[in-house]
Amino acid sequence: MPETDLAYTLVKPTPALADLVESFWMLANQTQDEKEVVVLPDGRFDIFFSLSATEPFHVTLSGLGSEPSQSALAPEAVICAVSFKLLAVEYLLETPLVLDKIDYLPANFWGITADDLMDFERFCSKVIAKIMSLRKDPIDERKRNLFDLIYSSQGSLPVQQLSEAVQWSSRQINRYFNQWFGISLKAYCNILRYRASFDQIKEGKLFPELNFADQAHFIKDVKKYSGVTPKELTKNKDDRFIQFSTLPKK
Structure with missing residues (x-):
């Protein structure tokens, strides 16, 4: 996909979060066209904070995937996300995952707003602070x-x-x-x-x-x-x- 169509940024966590977080990332569809995509299993689970020209701000939790799934990037979509390692299930969310399932979370989840998606550095800072306040220590x-x-x-x-x-x-x-x-x-x-x-x-x-x-x-x-x-x-x-x-x- 041409770089003018897709903007992608990834940040790795600090050592303090390395047991729970794989990465923070931002993906933006910079066109007015919907982009058909296939999401592949990758051993992570994710929380997505999303906004687009056709969809209001929303938050979703995607469990582990075991098969490819069809999806789409909406026109002018901006997605800021956290990809987690499995220990975060027990030591952060405290709720078991369901394989290949996507759940909608409250729109005010972790205090992230639509405005935060316009500033990836601010998004990361807010999410990191929230994770640090919620994590359950010590890890076995x-x-x-x-x-x-x-x-x-x-x-x-x-x-x-x-x-x-x-x-x-x-x-x-x-x-x-x-x-x-x-x-x-x-x-x-x-x-x-x-x-x-x-x-x-x-x-x-x-x-x-x-x-x-x-x-x-x-x-x-x-x-x-x-x-x-x-x-x-x-x-x-x-x-x-x-x-x-x-x-x-x-």
């Missing part, structure tokens, strides 16, 4: 260590290896995952491993690099979560795969 070190391993390995470590490393049984871990996130640990790791392949696919490397069993397994997983093969994904026709379009250039 066993859970912190588990997620550190999951994220640092990009989902490539087997469940049993993760279990042994944090001294927490795989059965208990899966019970925790299903209760809070609506997904098993293995299924979540598969999504992270798939998401980690975006960079290589964008560079045209259409072969497995992240502990996929073989080429057929790699293609199968990409097609499962994207709806298309790696070759089709790298073409990204009409920039419809929005997360793929916003990957930083190397």
